[in-house]
Amino acid sequence: MRLPRFILMLAGLGAILASVATTLRASDALPEPADGRSATVTQPHVTAELIVETTTLQIGKPFDVVLHLHMDANWHTYWINPGDAGLATVIKWTLPPGIQSAGPIEWPTPEEHAMGPLTTYGYGGDVYLPTKITPIAALFGQLPKHIEIKAHATWLVCQEECIPGQADLTVTLNFNGGQIPAPDLAREAFFQSVRARLPVPNTRWDVSAAYGSAGGLMHSGNGLYLQLKDKAGTTASAPGHLQFFAEQANVLSPKPEDGSVLDGAPAGTWEYYRYLQQNGEKPDQLSGVVVSDQPLIGTAKSVYLSAFSTHDTGIPKIIDSLKPSAATPPSAPATSAPSASVAAPFLPTILVFAFLGGLILNLMPCVLPVLSLKVFSLIRHAGENSGGAWKQGVAFTAGVVISFWVLAGLLIALEAAGNHLGWGFQMQSPGFVLALTFLFFLLGLNLFGVFELGTSLVGVDVKATSHLGGLTSSFANGALAVLAATPCTAPFMGSAVGFAAQQPAAISLLVFTFLALGMAAPYLALTAFPGALRLVPKPGAWMEALRQFMGFLLMGTVIFLVYVFGALVGTDDVPMLLGVLLLAALAAWIFGRGTPPVHNPGTRLFSLLAALLLLGLAAAEGARLTYDVPASSTTQNGWQVYSPEAVQAALKQGHPAFVDFTAAWCLSCKVNEQVALDIDSTKKLFAQKHVALFRGDWTHSDPQITKTLREFNRDGVPLYLLYSPGNATAPQVLPEVLTPGIVEDALQKVP
Amino acid sequence: MNKLPIFFSAFAASLLLLTPSARAAGTATLGDKVPNFTLQGADGKTHSLAEYKGKFVVLEWTNPQCPFVHKFYDSGTMQNLQKDETAKGVVWLRINSGSPGHDGAQTADEAASYEASNHVHSTATLLDPAGKVGHEFGATNTPQMFVINKKDVLIYAGGIDNKPSTDPADIASATNYVKAALDEAMAGKPVVTASAPPYGCSVKYTE
Numbered sequence: 017m018r019l020p021r022f023i024l025m026l027a028g029l030g031a032i033l034a035s036v037a038t039t040l041r042a043s044d045a046l047p048e049p050a051d052g053r054s055a056t057v058t059q060p061h062v063t064a065e066l067i068v069e070t071t072t073l074q075i076g077k078p079f080d081v082v083l084h085l086h087m088d089a090n091w092h093t094y095w096i097n098p099g100d101a102g103l104a105t106v107i108k109w110t111l112p113p114g115i116q117s118a119g120p121i122e123w124p125t126p127e128e129h130a131m132g133p134l135t136t137y138g139y140g141g142d143v144y145l146p147t148k149i150t151p152i153a154a155l156f157g158q159l160p161k162h163i164e165i166k167a168h169a170t171w172l173v174c175q176e177e178c179i180p181g182q183a184d185l186t187v188t189l190n191f192n193g194g195q196i197p198a199p200d201l202a203r204e205a206f207f208q209s210v211r212a213r214l215p216v217p218n219t220r221w222d223v224s225a226a227y228g229s230a231g232g233l234m235h236s237g238n239g240l241y242l243q244l245k246d247k248a249g250t251t252a253s254a255p256g257h258l259q260f261f262a263e264q265a266n267v268l269s270p271k272p273e274d275g276s277v278l279d280g281a282p283a284g285t286w287e288y289y290r291y292l293q294q295n296g297e298k299p300d301q302l303s304g305v306v307v308s309d310q311p312l313i314g315t316a317k318s319v320y321l322s323a324f325s326t327h328d329t330g331i332p333k334i335i336d337s338l339k340p341s342a343a344t345p346p347s348a349p350a351t352s353a354p355s356a357s358v359a360a361p362f363l364p365t366i367l368v369f370a371f372l373g374g375l376i377l378n379l380m381p382c383v384l385p386v387l388s389l390k391v392f393s394l395i396r397h398a399g400e401n402s403g404g405a406w407k408q409g410v411a412f413t414a415g416v417v418i419s420f421w422v423l424a425g426l427l428i429a430l431e432a433a434g435n436h437l438g439w440g441f442q443m444q445s446p447g448f449v450l451a452l453t454f455l456f457f458l459l460g461l462n463l464f465g466v467f468e469l470g471t472s473l474v475g476v477d478v479k480a481t482s483h484l485g486g487l488t489s490s491f492a493n494g495a496l497a498v499l500a501a502t503p504c505t506a507p508f509m510g511s512a513v514g515f516a517a518q519q520p521a522a523i524s525l526l527v528f529t530f531l532a533l534g535m536a537a538p539y540l541a542l543t544a545f546p547g548a549l550r551l552v553p554k555p556g557a558w559m560e561a562l563r564q565f566m567g568f569l570l571m572g573t574v575i576f577l578v579y580v581f582g583a584l585v586g587t588d589d590v591p592m593l594l595g596v597l598l599l600a601a602l603a604a605w606i607f608g609r610g611t612p613p614v615h616n617p618g619t620r621l622f623s624l625l626a627a628l629l630l631l632g633l634a635a636a637e638g639a640r641l642t643y644d645v646p647a648s649s650t651t652q653n654g655w656q657v658y659s660p661e662a663v664q665a666a667l668k669q670g671h672p673a674f675v676d677f678t679a680a681w682c683l684s685c686k687v688n689e690q691v692a693l694d695i696d697s698t699k700k701l702f703a704q705k706h707v708a709l710f711r712g713d714w715t716h717s718d719p720q721i722t723k724t725l726r727e728f729n730r731d732g733v734p735l736y737l738l739y740s741p742g743n744a745t746a747p748q749v750l751p752e753v754l755t756p757g758i759v760e761d762a763l764q765k766v767p
Numbered sequence: 768m769n770k771l772p773i774f775f776s777a778f779a780a781s782l783l784l785l786t787p788s789a790r791a792a793g794t795a796t797l798g799d800k801v802p803n804f805t806l807q808g809a810d811g812k813t814h815s816l817a818e819y820k821g822k823f824v825v826l827e828w829t830n831p832q833c834p835f836v837h838k839f840y841d842s843g844t845m846q847n848l849q850k851d852e853t854a855k856g857v858v859w860l861r862i863n864s865g866s867p868g869h870d871g872a873q874t875a876d877e878a879a880s881y882e883a884s885n886h887v888h889s890t891a892t893l894l895d896p897a898g899k900v901g902h903e904f905g906a907t908n909t910p911q912m913f914v915i916n917k918k919d920v921l922i923y924a925g926g927i928d929n930k931p932s933t934d935p936a937d938i939a940s941a942t943n944y945v946k947a948a949l950d951e952a953m954a955g956k957p958v959v960t961a962s963a964p965p966y967g968c969s970v971k972y973t974e
Contacts, residue, residue: 100907101969103835103931132866132972133898134907170932172834177870178968180834180933266925266964294905295797295924297962701957757798757920760957 042125042213043141045086049203054167057183061088061173064183066165067144069207072197073114073163073189076153080146081187082210083107083121083169085139092140093171095126096263097304099270100134103172103180107147110166114159114191119148124213125305125318126261128272131176135270137261144210163189215305215320220313221245221286223321224328227298239291240268240326244306246284254286255310260321262304266296298765300743302326327746367530374534409543411487413536415494420532424525446584450593450638453577456570457597458604463567465560466601467608494536583680583715596638603630654699658712659720663739666708670741672766674702677712677721677735684752685734692754701763707738740766795904797961800919804900806862806893809878814891819858821917823952825945827861827889828901828970830871830909831881834933835967839910840885842935849888852949859889864901866973871909872896898972908967914948914958922958923948931966 054066063086069079085093085105094102109118124144126137149165170182221244228241242260246252254277262268268275268290275290292298307318461467574597582590603626610623656662658675666673676693678685692698702709712721714733725735728749736750748762795801805815816824827845829836839845849859865872873881878892895901904913905924914923923944930941948958 098966101965101967103933103966106932131969132869132974133902134969134972136969170934172933174968176971177832178834265966266962294794295921295962297964697955697957755798756957761798761961764957764959764961 043127043139043143045142046144046206046209047202048084049200049206052187052189052203054185054187057185059173059181059183060179061091061175062086062093062171062181064169064171064181064185066167066185066187067206068165068187068189069203070197071190071200072195073151073159073191074196075194076151078148078150080122080207080210081118081149081165081167082207083145083147083167083185084142085145085169085171086142087140087173090140091173091175092127092129092136092138093143093173094136094138095261096121096123097137097261097265097270098172099128099136099138099265101131102136102138102174102178105145105169105171107145108168108170109147109149110168111149112160112163112165114152114163115165116150116152119150122146122148122214123263125215125307128259128270131174135272136174137270144213146207146210146214159191161191163191165189215307215318216313216316218306218313218319218321220247220319222247223324225302225324225326226328227292227326239289240302242288242290243281243328244286244288246286249284254281254288255308257309258286258288259307260288260290260304261307262302264297264299264302264304266293267299267302268296269293298326300326300740300746300765300767325743325746327743327748366527370527370530371534371537374531375537406543407487408490409536409540411490412494412543413533413540415491416497416536417494417529417532418491419495419497420528420535421525424528446581447639449577449581449584453574453581453593453597454600454635454638456577457574457600460567460570460574461601461604463563463570465564465608467604497535580680580715593638596634599630599634599637603627603634606630654702655709655711658710660724663708663710664744666710667739667741667744671706671708672741672763673708673710673737673739673747675710675712675735675737675739675747677714677725677733677737679713679733680715682714682733688734688736688752688754692756692759695756698756698759701760705763705766707763707766738762738766742767795913795921795924797921797924799921801913801915801921802903804903806895806900807875809873809875809882809892809894811875812891814860814893816860816915816919819890820919823852823857823917823949824915825852825857825859825949826904826913826915827859828904828906828909828911829861829863829892830865830968830971831863831873832871833909833968836909838933838935838938839927842938843886844935844938845910846886846888848943848946852946853888853890855949855953857949861887861889861892862895862900862906863892864895864898864906865971866898867896869971869973871968871971896973898970901970901972906965906970908965909970910967911965911970912945914945914952916952922952923961925960925963926965926967929963931964 048067052068052071056063056065058064065084067082067084069081070077083105087093094104096104098104105121107118107121111118122145124139127139129136129138129140165187167185168182169185170180172178172180224243224245226241228239240262256277258277259272259275260268261270269292271291275288278287278289281287301323303321303323305318305320306312309317311317312319578590578593581593606623607627610620610627655676658677663673663675676685676689678689680686701707712718712724714721714725725731725733728735728737734752734754736752736754737747738750739747748765750758750762801816803815803817805813808814836845853859863871863873863878873894875894878894881887882889882892893900906913908926910927912923912925912927913921916922925944927945928938928941928943930937942960944960944963947960951958
């Protein structure tokens with residue numbers, strides 16, 4: 017924390033030394049014209065006066081009136097955004113007949129002042145605040161000979177202690193019927209110097225900006241990313257010292273070390289990142305001043321950026337891939353430890369989160385049963401041949417890793433083939449869901465003891481006896497776990513996969529590898545440390561109970577899959593599917609009746625044939641069910657079917673629009689809907705704001721939705737967008753885990 | 768079939784809760800549970816936020832020397848609001864994060880005599896000379912206000928009202944965001960303005 021400020025002070029000192037040679041310091045007093053001034057008013061630590069640009073009023077010709085505040089040494093007054101604390105100077109004008117309007121204060125480039133650990137923006141020494149005054153354009157009747165312009169100025173002046181001050185100031189202009197006055201060179205020189213302290217208008221850059229986070233993984237939005245693209249396409253690199261000061265208070269952290277230039281920007285483009293103020297606001301537009309110690313436009317070292325959108329949709333992609341530079345701010349706002357000023361390398365961070373994402377996958381309801389299965393078999397092996405347990409772990413890990421590679425390869429290949437697919441796409445295929453339902457159902461029956469399997473069938477056998485069979489089964493279990501995990505897009509895994517899908521294949525594979533390692537880690541740990549294994553209870557009769565209990569978990573998964581199937585092909589077919597499952601159960605039971613202890617070969621053959629016949633019938637019937645997929649659902653509970661055109665139409669009518677991209681098989685989507693969207697308080701808020709509600713159902717592959725997801729850098733659902741009327745291109749992107757509070761906050765930002 | 772079996776939702780919801788948070792520990796963030804703190808009170812007792820679990824809590828950063836604080840105390844506005852809200856069961860904690868030796872820093876005795884002479888109606892005045900709690904909440908100004916709901920969630924952070932000035936005449940026409948947030952939250956409504964620019968004197972933290 018101390019080092020950057022020290023460097024900044026050095027840089028500031030250098031800038032001052034450099035500028036002293038040619039010009040006055042920005043806080044020095046200027047030689048003032050002799051007349052056209054108000055009386056001075058002296059208040060504690062501040063002397064105030066007005067200086068007018070012309071002593072003779074001309075019809076329709078605007079002129080400046082400057083409020084000059086002279087402050088005692090080390091005392092300062094504030095900019096429009098005072099920073100961490102303070103209060104901007106305010107002028108209230110009393111305008112006589114003949115004057116049309118007074119504009120806002122044109123603020124000189126502010127200085128940063130450290131107040132303990134806080135930073136404020138303002139002015140020390142002598143500050144000159146010009147305001148543009150516009151006389152009437154035409155003369156209606158006679159104006160008096162002397163026209164008084166009155167200003168009531170209020171300010172806060174602080175050193176450590178703060179003292180409010182005020183002054184009533186009056187300047188008098190002559191009116192001599194509109195004759196042009198003689199030139200006043202001293203006055204012109206003074207006003208030129210005053211204007212030289214203002215930031216110059218931005219003629220150099222195209223400005224884009226978005227809230228986001230530099231880490232790229234969490235869309236928690238803890239910073240503002242600002243991109244300045246040179247209109248002329250020049251390739252000058254960004255100066256080391258560059259800061260952006262927002263005119264809006266309570267948005268960006270004013271601490272100097274919380275803003276920095278980012279490395280790796282494309283040629284002709286400067287990238288800047290600044291942390292947000294803790295618990296501040298995120299307005300849709302910002303304006304402010306870019307300041308450097310180098311000339312930015314001509315000789316000007318500060319440039320005024322007029323209002324720009326903070327929701328440029330192209331930006332989040334860049335945020336996801338940007339690298340903070342060496343002179344990087346600390347990684348967390350406000351309370352970060354000093355040591356945090358070293359930025360985490362980007363790829364390793366991604367890999368750590370991929371690993372964690374993989375770890376969390378184990379807790380997903382679609383994976384837990386598979387893992388339980390495997391732990392169960394592990395317990396057996398602990399009893400039988402404990403020495404080889406770690407091999408099981410390695411085999412399981414290999415199964416997980418290789419399946420992830422296969423998935424990654426598939427994803428990359430499909431991506432290359434131009435297919436706009438996303439994570440979880442398998443669950444959009446009714447055939448796949450049906451097959452998975454069958455598989456889990458039969459596994460469940462197996463656990464219940466309806467039938468027993470030999471050593472090799474399906475490869476997910478829990479009763480593997482031979483050593484090789486055990487390893488193969490471990491491997492297959494790993495693969496099955498991955499397959500089953502895909503519908504459970506854990507919140508931040510979505511980001512990691514989204515990242516991976518846009519990276520070169522090698523990095524993608526690396527990310528997927530870490531996802532896989534994360535997923536396999538607990539199992540590997542359990543097998544690698546026989547000590548932990550010893551903690552696992554010895555085999556016994558309880559195992560049968562446990563095994564049957566696992567069966568219930570699997571049946572729970574079956575219910576989920578049946579639900580998904582119903583959403584895919586329509587609920588009318590669900591009884592049919594249940595019938596098919598019953599048929600399969602019958603087949604399994606018959607098969608079970610004919611396996612050892614039954615020794616009669618005739619009985620065994622008969623039961624096998626009957627089981628195969630029934631199973632075939634069930635499969636055929638099931639396959640028939642997967643045809644004839646109906647069109648996507650219609651309007652429901654006030655939610656309309658999403659299409660970009662419908663959203664634009666709602667916006668044109670002046671309604672905000674909320675889009676919920678969801679899928680029947682997406683657990684986190686369903687949870688979000690039940691917890692934060694389909695609740696009375698949120699519905700009420702939606703109604704109050706007249707929000708048009710759209711649901712994009714991605715249960716079936718929908719190219720339009722896939723395209724929209726991709727635009728927002730997502731590979732899967734959920735995605736929540738809140739459009740404000742009048743801003744059709746840059747909606748607020750809500751996080752992947754919703755709370756009623758998040759939705760409320762977002763809605764409050766809608767004008 | 769329209770509804771996902773509820774137990775799956777509950778299960779998945781509990782998993783989502785396990786998702787690591789991007790936020791630094793010990794940081795009060797809007798919409799999240801606030802970190803607990805324990806501070807010495809002007810009454811000589813220690814006060815911990817956890818004591819007030821299940822109640823609305825207002826945190827008011829204050830500095831007796833600050834003209835913006837004077838604006839609200841000399842006019843009686845702050846005391847009246849404290850009186851009204853504590854009568855409704857709200858816990859009102861004034862916090863002085865002034866570092867000893869700095870303008871407006873108080874000892875427990877000084878804070879207690881200030882309370883008496885200014886007819887303060889808060890639940891307690893707490894001293895945070897190290898600025899730890901001030902930094903956790905990101906308090907930069909005096910006055911600066913925070914409202915915590917019955918579930919320990921921060922529902923308002925920012926200035927006391929929408930008229931940044933030291934002029935007491937502005938109070939009558941200003942919207943008091945603390946009162947608004949409490950009224951809305953007590954009525955079970957969402958807080959319309961959850962963040963607003965704080966204005967005032969800087970908190971006199973230790974370097």
